[in-house]
Amino acid sequence: MMPGPMGPEARAEAARLSAIFEGLGAQPVDTSILQPADVLLDLYGEDIRARAYVTADPLRGEMMLRPDFTVPVVRAHMDEGGDPARYSYAGEVFRRQETDPARPIEFLQVGFEIFGGEPAQADAEVFATISGALEGLELRPATGDIGILMAAVRGLKTSEARKGALLRHVWRPRRFRALLDRYGARTPLPAHKKALLAAADPFEGAGPALGLRGRREVEARIATLRAEADTRPLSEEEMALVDMILDLRETAPNVLSALRDIAVDMPAIGDAVTGLTRRLDAMSARGIDVDALPFEGSFGRTTLEYYDGFVFGFQSPTRADLPPVATGGRYDALTRHLGKGRAVPAVGGVIRPELAVQIREGRA
């Protein structure tokens, strides 16, 4: 019989992994299964409702069965913890499945998180620890760095409004692409916008102003649209450089050399590229075969909306039907968001022990 997501084999594997993380000085943390829904909704938006179970408490309002540990662990650290700190956790998480009945709705996660410390070293330690803990499963790693794309966007020679809109959609590749194409004048201004901006009185013949969003807000948006229409399109060169970053898909050393070339024309990514160099050096020092390590410029953009630097995953090449056994990344901005003004550099990784068990048994 196949080992279940919550069975004794998975629990034993979770205990084995926890022992590894605790052996590295990680302090075990526990979090409540029921989490306040507002924090998660505020962070992920309405999409989280499709993935998390929502319930209600008469006094506390909407609660969610924890869909992951990162948010409660970050909250606990920002409320109480001192830097630097390292934590491990193990327990069940709950995920609604709206399409695939074969996917489990309850499974274990074991994680390792580092708060503070030198970022490149911490990135390398988390990656090497997860990699080492799963040794023997012959998993294929994937890596990326969302910080490089974000640095490229921040460095574009264009308005702050455009940069803000692009940064807001870094994790929604389709809308990011649509915005980029519009700002680069690859797609024309829609007829509705043309007519609106050409109108002597945009409100002529319009229906009544209804609801909370009043006339002033509509006028402010029209002013924004006018300013946008007057902003010069992104240059072909800049568009091409962003496309090159998005399309990177090579071994880490080849990506690094491509990025150094890009940085000549786009100095804004210089610091992020230096960071990647340091990380690869730190990984190499920890015995990772960096020369063979895959790197993708778009990796991590469709997962959860909080990784903003290094991102990684481990998947079984022989069991492509399974989700990744482990995933992780850097989430500095999340600590700022949940820390009410205080921010700490943070990186972590999480393993699904039942998948490790399945792959190990399949190989035996």
Add this chain to the structure above:
Amino acid sequence: MTIRLGVPSKGRLMEKTFDWFGARGLTLRKRGNDREYAGVVEGIDGVELALLSAGEIPRELAAGRLHLGVTGSDLVREKVAGWDLRLRELAQMGFGGADLVIAVPQGWVDVDTLDDLDAVAAAFRRDHGFRLRIATKYHRLTREFLKEHGVADYQLVDSQGATEGVVRNETAEAISDITSTGETLRANGLKILSDGMIHSSQATLFRSSTAEWSEAHRATLDALEDKLGL
């Protein structure tokens, strides 16, 4: 072995359903007095008629308690997760047409597309301190549609009726609702986004994949499909 056919128990949807089967040589009618929710099918053997609320038919089909059922394609998509694994469309029946659409106040002259809605949602959240509210009873369909199109910074608020009025009452800024002609929306000062069509719905005959389908059941279904010209 009888197969159970569920159809809407009242109103125009019931009448149109009866007409549709009638035009194909099958008479559906309520048994006994008008208040009873059991019925008979004449013109074929082995088909039992159950009259239910159109909103319950998707659930009954998914659970396999009905073999066949007539309901709106919107209701199936909203209420049955992974519906295409559990149900199959046998026939679109050409009535009960209604579109599930996203509508915003007509006074929002700056908003014509989902792209605008997304930009407005970002500004609204910044200005008001909470996410722009979209009132609907079609939570799943609306959420999937907005996710697919990369709209962020909104929240869904539940509205089980008179949804067109929520903007005027300031309990939501936009709506996602069913309309057939758009007349009620317009009368309430709302307009449909030009790319805001979520699903174009009509009455549809569904077959449950989870119900028991013995050889006898299948023979009855074959005979029924012959009659219906499917």
